[in-house]
Amino acid sequence: MDERWYRDAPERHERRAAQEARWRATDWPAEDQPAVDEWPASLAPTRRVAPAWQRRAAQIAAYHEAFAEAEPTLPSLPALRTRLGPLPRRRWAGGRLAAWWVRRWRAGPASQALLVAGLTALLFTCCAPGAILARSAYAASDGYHHLMQIEALINQEGAAGLVNPANQALLHDQLAAAHADFVTLEQMLALSGPLQGLSHTLQNLARLTRLAVDLTGGGQALLDVANTTLAPLLVNPFAQRASAALSPAALSAAHARLATAQAQMDDAAALAPTISTAGLPGSLGSAGKLGALLAKVGDAARLTRYFNLLLDAAPQLLGVGTPATYLLLAMDRSELRTGGGFTGNYGILTITGAHLQGAKLQDTYLLDAAYFARTGQQPPARYPWWPYHNGSAVYGWGLRDANLAPDFPTNARTALGIVQAVQSDPTLRDPYPIDGVIAITSVVMGQIIAVAGGSLRLPEYPDHVITPQNLDDTIHCFQLGACRAELPKLQAGDNAPGDRKQFTAFLGQTLVDRVRHFSGSQLKAFMKLVFHDLVSKDIQLYFTDSHAESVLLDAQLGGDIAPPSPDTLFVTDTNIGGNKANAFVTQQEEDVVTLLPGGSALHRLLIHTVYRRQGPLYEGSTGQTSYWEYRRVYFPGTARYLGSAGFAGGSGRHQLNATTTSDTPGYKMAGAALSIEDGLNLGQCQPFPHGPASQPWDCAPQARDTFLYWIVPHAWHTVNGKPAYTLLVQRQPGANTTLTVRLDASHITAGLPSLTQAALVRDYDTPAHNLPTGYAATTTSAWAALTAHTITLYNGPLDQNTTVQYGG
DSSP states (O other): OOHHHHHHHHHHHHHHHHHHHHHHHSOOOGGGOOOGGGSOTTTHHHHHSOHHHHHHHHHHHHHHHHHTTTOSSOOOHHHHHHHHOOOOHHHHHHHHHHHHHHHHHHTOHHHHHHHHHHHHHHHHHHHHHHHHHHHHHHHHHHHHHHHHHHHHHHHHHOGGGGSOGGGHHHHHHHHHHHHHHHHHHHHHHHTTHHHHTTOHHHHHHHHHHHHHHHHHHHHHHHHHIIIIITHHHHHOTTOSOOSSOOOHHHHHHHHHHHHHHHHHHHHHHHHGGGOOOTTOOGGGOOHHHHHHHHHHHHHHHHHHHHHHHHHHHHHHHHTSSSOEEEEEEEEETTSOOTTSSEEEEEEEEEEETTEEEEEEEEEHHHHHHHHHHHHOOOOOTTOTTOSOOSOOTTTSSSGGGOOOSSOHHHHHHHHHHHHHHTTTOTTTSOSSOOOEEEEEEHHHHHHHHHHTTSOBOOTTSTTOOBOTTTHHHHHHHHHHSGGGGOOOOOOTTOOOOOSTTHHHHHHHHHHHHHHHTOOHHHHHHHHHHHHHHHHHTSEEEEESSHHHHHHHHHTTOSOOOOOOOSOEEEEEEEEOSSSOGGGGEEEEEEEEEEEOTTSOEEEEEEEEEEEOOOSOOOOGGGOOOSEEEEEEEEEETTOEEEEEESOOSOBTTBOOOOBOOOSSTTEEEEEEEEEEOOSTTTTOEEOOTTSOTTOOOEEOOEEEEEEEEEEETTOEEEETTEEEEEEEEEOOTTOOEEEEEEEEOHHHHSOOOOOOHHHHTOOOBOOOTTSTTSSOSSBOHHHHHHHTTOEEEEEEEOOSOEEEEEOO
């Protein structure tokens, strides 16, 4: 709006006034007088114009009339504005700005270019944060999607899926795609550097992107080591021959790639604590999942360091340059020992260039006889409860009973000492230093048969079909039963040992051969089982290299007894009856934990043991058909032991007294003997259907309940005003156990009075005179009343170390 509008205002006003007068002068019938809204369009605006503008038009007209004769020319626009006062702000500012943009645009191409540049800068300044967040959300979401594909693989196959050759292409593609997304995102966010100082969200997003670049880049380096440098391990580590054996040069290249991975993982570990999930785009996932990821970044850096340590020890562990040898212990869980089972067979496993060369099982009794002849060794003093003292070369101390500790590294070192004591005898072992110990239960043998097709027939014994279900019975039949007299049909290359354990030797050779020839899908399934067996302790490993052993222990895969803090429970049973009764024994552990004021936790443990004989026991010269065992219960060294009930005080010829002298540093222990008859003397055993009457092996269940009581101080604490309690229950390898953990917090949440001493040590077992043991098979109503108001924290199989928690 310029000076011409003001100059022409009086004329426009006069024209509109004349039009209105003519319209009004029109002779309209009264009934046809038009309403104001029906006036002509040219007149309607003057009626509808805002009162402020009507007044302004009148002011302009009066101004011109007043100065018409006094001034020959129209005064300037500033003077007019000063005289009349300001126009309404909105119309004046908008009109002025529009007029300025029009004049600048009409000024020419150069001015137009400046206008476009200025507008672009304005839009970028106002909208850049939103655009960056939107683009960041898309790139992060896409990268996150690729990482979720890897997570799905781990959830499906476990950690074994990361080293499975069949998954290498998928892992490579997903990691590469995620890394590319995060690198692009990092480059884009670098453009917003000045804005990051003003936006906490952008700062977090930049740090999170840097962390993602580090993790995916480090992951690619680790995968490269596994996929190329260590390719011989990924083809089939059990195969005797490979296209390319692991070499010192390959290990050197692996160290170089791992140095890159370590730097990136360490950088990620330093970044993770500085990142907040607040304000980040929702496409990155829930705060809970992202927070859990950030908490585990330090684990990735630590695992990379572990990998470096293992590579340092790889020449020794994998036989690079010099063959590596391991002591292989085959444990029979049907005759349970503390560490997993009676060790009736052992072998020397040889690895060259990261590939298994051979393994053969031998009779442990041959080695033990040589060991006893050389040393006359008796059981260690820390096991005074072990009944076979002052024995002979057959029943004395040896490799078969070396796993009496609840800690596998202790058992492994004991076994190595026994073997090394007779290593000068070339008929007993190969002349190599031993680099570690591998102990397995028959579960692992059954898994090999299952993966290989579900059944196995040895060429030396073609009349016997071996399955995972009959594996233990078949081994016992050839070693101890009616099959001992059956001679093998020797094949070309067979070297029959010529003793009662020749079947086991042929079985071991065949199982190793099956593993060597596993296909891709079979190897994938077997590797998944191996990882599970390490967790369940059906496979236990020990390395003589201290660095490699520390990696196993830190990863909780070394079979060691866990630290006793803050609260833990470990029940171990050891068969001392000289039979295979554990094949028919099941056990239910029920721990009732009562939280007491002051932070203590009272434990009342019921162990319900059921012995149901359903087959031969192979009791041999002992003639013992009962289940005899020595039970030890471990709890923290700070605990106060209160007592026990239900133990027999001895079993058969082994009159073993109860003890509270611990054989494991840092732990309190309560030990006592237990015996359960098979039911034959009670007339509760019958022959199997269609079986001979002389074999009454089908017996009714026989049960015994034992109780132990103790208090652990400082077992729980307060978090946000609520009690927090954690209990670790450890698993004995080879045991068939279920677990129930119940908790009563009413004494601290409801203010109930403290328990009396009598209530703490109450014997919940009811005597029963009709049983030889003198104890009832089931608990009384008092135990049921004790558990009536508790909550259940866990109820299921104890197939691995299990942690239960309570949060108020």
